[in-house]
Amino acid sequence: MDAAKAVKGNIGVYVTGLGAVTPIYTVTVKTQVNGQLMQILYKEGDMVKKGDKLAEIDQRPYQAQLTQYEGQLLRDQALLDNARVDQARYETLLKQNAVPEQQLATQIALVKQYEGVVKNDQGLIDAVKVDLIYCNITAPITGRIGLRLVDPGNIVQTTDSTGLLVIAQIQPISVIFTIAEDQLPVIYQKQNAGQTLPVDAFDREMKKLLASGTLTTIDNEIDQTTGTVKLRATFDNSHNELFPNQFVNARLLQQEKRGVVLVPSAAVQRNSSSTYVYVVNSDSTVSVRQVKVGTSDDNNTEIASGVNEGDIVVLTGVDKLQEGSRVTVTMEGAAKAGKQPAGNQSQ
Numbered sequence: 001m002d003a004a005k006a007v008k009g010n011i012g013v014y015v016t017g018l019g020a021v022t023p024i025y026t027v028t029v030k031t032q033v034n035g036q037l038m039q040i041l042y043k044e045g046d047m048v049k050k051g052d053k054l055a056e057i058d059q060r061p062y063q064a065q066l067t068q069y070e071g072q073l074l075r076d077q078a079l080l081d082n083a084r085v086d087q088a089r090y091e092t093l094l095k096q097n098a099v100p101e102q103q104l105a106t107q108i109a110l111v112k113q114y115e116g117v118v119k120n121d122q123g124l125i126d127a128v129k130v131d132l133i134y135c136n137i138t139a140p141i142t143g144r145i146g147l148r149l150v151d152p153g154n155i156v157q158t159t160d161s162t163g164l165l166v167i168a169q170i171q172p173i174s175v176i177f178t179i180a181e182d183q184l185p186v187i188y189q190k191q192n193a194g195q196t197l198p199v200d201a202f203d204r205e206m207k208k209l210l211a212s213g214t215l216t217t218i219d220n221e222i223d224q225t226t227g228t229v230k231l232r233a234t235f236d237n238s239h240n241e242l243f244p245n246q247f248v249n250a251r252l253l254q255q256e257k258r259g260v261v262l263v264p265s266a267a268v269q270r271n272s273s274s275t276y277v278y279v280v281n282s283d284s285t286v287s288v289r290q291v292k293v294g295t296s297d298d299n300n301t302e303i304a305s306g307v308n309e310g311d312i313v314v315l316t317g318v319d320k321l322q323e324g325s326r327v328t329v330t331m332e333g334a335a336k337a338g339k340q341p342a343g344n345q346s347q
Contacts, residue, residue, distance in 0.1 A: 001317035003280055003329035006263045008309050011295050011302055013255040015187065017231070019177025019201075021246040023170060024234070025141050028163040031156045032134040033057060037164070044147050048139045048167065055137040055164060057156065062135060066128040073121035080114035087111050143169040168244050173237040174216065175201055177250035178228040186254060187231075188218060199233035201242060202249040211241040215252060262300045264332070267313040268293060277307060278314040278321050286314060286325050 031037075035057040042054050090104040146166040150156060156164065179187070190197060197215040202208060213235035222229045233250060235242055242248070267277045268291070275293055278286045291306030307313065314321065315332065 001327060001329055002315040002332050003312050004264050004267065004315055004332045006261050006303065006307050006309055006311045006313060008259050009262045009300075010256055010258045011260060011262060011297065011300055012253050013257065013295050014297075015179050015183050015252045015254050016206075017177035017179040017228075017250050017252070019175045019233075019248050019250040021201075021242045021244055021248060022174050022176045022232075023143070023168040023244050024172065024174050025143070025169040026244075027140050027143075027167050029054065029137060029140065029165050029167060030160065030163040031057060031137065031158060033062070033131045034157045035059075035061065035135065035155070037150060037152050037154050037156050040148065040152050042145055042165075044145060046145050048142065048145055050139055050142045052139045053136055054139055054145075057135040057137070059132055059135045062128055062131045066125065066132065069121060069124045069128060073118065073125060076114060076117045076121050080111065080118050083107065083111045083114050137164065139167060141167055141169055142171075143167040170240065170242075170244065171237050172213075172234050173242050173244070175199070175213070175233045175235065175242070175248055175250050176230055177233070177248075178223075178226070178230055179252070181222045181227050181229055183254075184218070184222070184229050187215070187252065190254075191215065191218065198253045200251045200253075201233075201235065202251060204247055204249070206249045210248060211235045211237060257295060257302060260294065261303045261307055261309055263303055263307060263313050264315055265296055265299060265301045266315045268296075268301050269318055277303075278318055279307065280312040280314060280327060280329055284326050284328065286321055286323070286327055288323050 038056045038058050040055050042048060042052075048054065087104070087107045087110075090099055090107050093099040094101060094104050144167065146168065148165060149162050150160075150164050187197065198212060199215050200212050201210045203210060213233045216232045216234040218232075219230040231250075231252070233252070263277065269276050269278070274290055276288050276290050279289050280286055289306045289311075292304040294302035294304045296302065312329070312331070314327065314329065321327070
C-alpha cells in the first residue's frame with residue numbers, strides 16, 4: 001500500500017465564488033450626426049486602439065453647409081467693417097457738431113448688432129466643423145470590436161438606439177464574483193490595510209486555471225436576498241485567456257499559512273466521531289492517530305495536532321487496516337502545497 005511522509009510547508013486559505021468575466025469598459029459606438037454610412041474601416045473581431053478610425057459618414061452635406069456659412073461670415077464681416085468706418089466718421093463729425101449725438105448712438109448699436117451676427121456666423125461654422133469631425137467615427141477606447149450592427153449604405157441617425165458597433169475592453173479585463181457575507185470582514189480588513197489579494201480564475205469544472213489576477217474592489221452593499229456581496233478582480237488577460245461573459249470560478253487567496261504540517265488529503269480518514277490517520281511505525285506496524293485538521297485542498301491537508309513532521313501516513317488500503325497491523329508500504333513523493341484547482345475550506 002502507498003504511504004507518504006508528513007512535511008512542513010505552506011498552504012493557502014481560499015474563498016471561492018461563482019463569477020462572470022466582465023469588461024471594465026464596454027462602449028456602444030453611435031453616430032453623432034445624421035447621414036449615409038459610406039464605409040466601414042474595420043473587420044468584426046478586430047482589436048482596435050483608442051482613436052483608430054472605424055467608419056465614415058457622408059461629409060458632403062456638411063461640407064456644403066460649411067461653405068454656405070463661410071460665405072455668410074464674409075458678408076457679415078464686410079457689413080461690420082463698413083459700420084465701424086461709419087462709426088469712426090460720426091465720432092469725428094460729432095466733435096465738430098456736424099451730426100446729432102443720436103446718430104452716433106444708433107451707429108454704435110448697429111456695430112454691436114453686426115458683431116453679434118459675425119459671432120453667430122463663426123459659431124455656425126465651428127458647429128459644422130465639429131459635425132465634419134463626427135463624420136469620421138473613431139474608437140473611444142482600446143478593445144475588441146463585436147459584430148457589425150449596421151452595413152455601409154444605410155442612413156444612420158443620432159436617434160438610433162442600436163448603434164453601429166460595440167467595443168469591449170479585454171486587456172485588462174475583470175471578473176465579478178460573489179462571496180458569502182460572513183467571509184467579507186477578513187477580506188475587507190486586508191484590503192483596507194493595503195494588502196494585495198491574489199485571485200485565480202478557473203473553468204466551470206474548477207479543474208483548469210485560466211488566469212491569475214488581483215482583487216480590485218468590493219461592492220458597496222450586501223445583497224440581502226442572497227446574503228452575498230460582489231467583488232471585482234482584474235486580470236491582465238495578455239493572452240486572451242478570458243472572454244467577456246464567460247462563466248468562471250474565482251478563487252481568492254485570503255491567507256497563506258506557513259510552516260504547518262501537511263499530509264496528503266487521501267491519508268485523512270473520518271468516521272462519525274473522529275478524524276484520524278494511520279501512522280506507520282518503525283517496526284512496520286500501524287497505529288491509529290486521532291488528528292485535528294485545519295485547511296485543506298485537493299492535494300494536502302493541514303494537521304494541527306496528532307501528526308508530526310517526518311511521520312509516515314498510509315494513503316491506500318486503509319479499509320483493511322486496524323491498530324497494530326503489519327504493512328509493507330511504497331513511499332510516494334512528499335506532500336507539497338501549491339495552487340490547486342479545488343477551492344479550499346477555511347478553518
